[in-house]
Amino acid sequence: MIGRLAAAPGPEPAPLLPLEVEGLVVELGGKRLLDGLSFTLRPRRCTLILGPNGAGKSLLLRVLHGLVPPSRGRLRWAEPDPARRRLAQAFVFQKPVLLRRSVRGDLTVALAARGVLRRERRARIAEALALVGLEGFEGRAARSLSGGEQQRLALARAWALRPQLLLLDEPTASLDPAATRMVEAIVRDLAGRGVTIVMSTHDLGQARRLAEDVLFLHAGRLVEASEAAAFFARPSSREAGAFLAGELLA
Amino acid sequence: MGPLGISGEIGEAAVTALRLLWSADPELLAIVALSLEVSLAATALAAMLGLPLGALLALARFPGRGALVLLVNAGMGLPPVVVGLLVYLLLSRSGPLGDHGLLFTPTAMVIAQTILVTPIVAALARQAVTDLLEDYREHLASLGLRPLAAVPVLLVDARYRLATACLAGFGRAAAEVGAILIVGGNIRGHTRTMTTAIALETSKGALEQALALGFVLILVVLAVNLAAAGLQRMARRIEG
Secondary structure, eight states: OHHHHHHSSSSOOOOOOOEEEEEEEEEETTEEEEEEEEEEEOTTOEEEEEOSTTSSHHHHHHHHHTSSOOSEEEEEESSOOHHHHHHTEEEEOSSOOOOSSBHHHHHHHHHHHTTOOHHHHHHHHHHHHHHTTOTTOTTSBGGGSOHHHHHHHHHHHHHHTOOSEEEEESTTTTSOHHHHHHHHHHHHHHHHTTOEEEEEOSOHHHHHHHOSEEEEEETTEEEEEEEHHHHHHOOOSHHHHHHHTTOSOO | OOHHHHHHHHHHHHHHHHHHHHTTOHHHHHHHHHHHHHHHHHHHHHHHHHHHHHHHHHHOOOTTHHHHHHHHHHHTTOOHHHHHHHHHHHHSTTSTTGGGOOTTSHHHHHHHHHHHHHHHHHHHHHHHHHHHHHHHHHHHHHHTOOHHHHHHHHHHHTHHHHHHHHHHHHHHHHHOOHHHHHHHTTOTTTTOOHHHHHHHHHHHTOHHHHHHHHHHHHHHHHHHHHHHHHHHHHHHHHHO
């Protein structure tokens, strides 16, 4: 997979992944919130981070994105340059953070921040909005959109940045079922375009629909890391079994 | 004098006031114009000082920042007469800036009002940018924008609240009397403004003139409030 990427014609960026995480520990305010996580993130996979509330899902995503520094342990990316790693990633928050401007203005700030040339921005914006079904929304105030539209806009913005790795923190947690299905369709579409997806959720149905790989966290520890089919068929830990049976608070 | 007498007097005064306004009495117009000039100049200066100061206090971390925030917030409640007194001492002939001969000039009034208004603008601007940064922080970090590079984004997105901060400052300046009375001296045709004239005319018992100016002042305050409400409506549309 990596070989194929490197051999691709044109200015294909250097691969960001795989990522090897070794003994990741995060302590904040004297509390150990992530406790010795080790796993490998493979390129072009859709990985779902599962676990009950407070397991450390959001925090793990933020560490991967470089928003929170690890207290101990190592993250070994294929891309050695931290600045380029940032350029190769995008993040979608549970509650979309949209600027107090038009849809176009919001996307323009993101593209400009990532160094996309002015003449390329218009086409990128139009294409990204089309991908999420928000064609013609350029002039609307970004924050006046409905919850589902706002999250789709956040996805469009993420895709406009052409990430290799897209991190999503419970992107459908505050959406109704219809909006949730639209977001899932977009995530699947992006995965089909070769974007590596890492997404947290506490929605088991969603995990079954989207996941190729599963990371199951419980109380800051990585209890299981396996392919989705195996995880759902035969969870090997007591915690994961209880979670799948609905006996752990999701 | 019974209540009827008072209301009759006020009624008469109101009629005279409207007549003065209607006839565009030149002295009245000059007073209104000077009031607006002084307050607008002070607000413009306060915006130039207060907006960057507020943004700095919201974005930068430096020793003494906490104390400065406290000082600015306390400055919102500065008693105008005390500010007037301090500026008076600064500008009086024997004061450190006495050589410039600024005391009892409109410039002195602008200086005093700028001191009163700057903390208001700075404190409101700091709060606006702080709130916005709280909301945007992770997104801006995710985009790889450093705090300094994020300043234009934050200032543009805080535009309605920053404009409201300036309006609040102007409202304070336009209605203020203590400071400009002390440093301006309420000199007829030179430093007489609406508020100082109202104070004087009322003390002389010339209620028509006082009321006429009072009406204009209330109109100005109303206009400021209307503008603020309009800004808020626009902001809600953009900010969701």
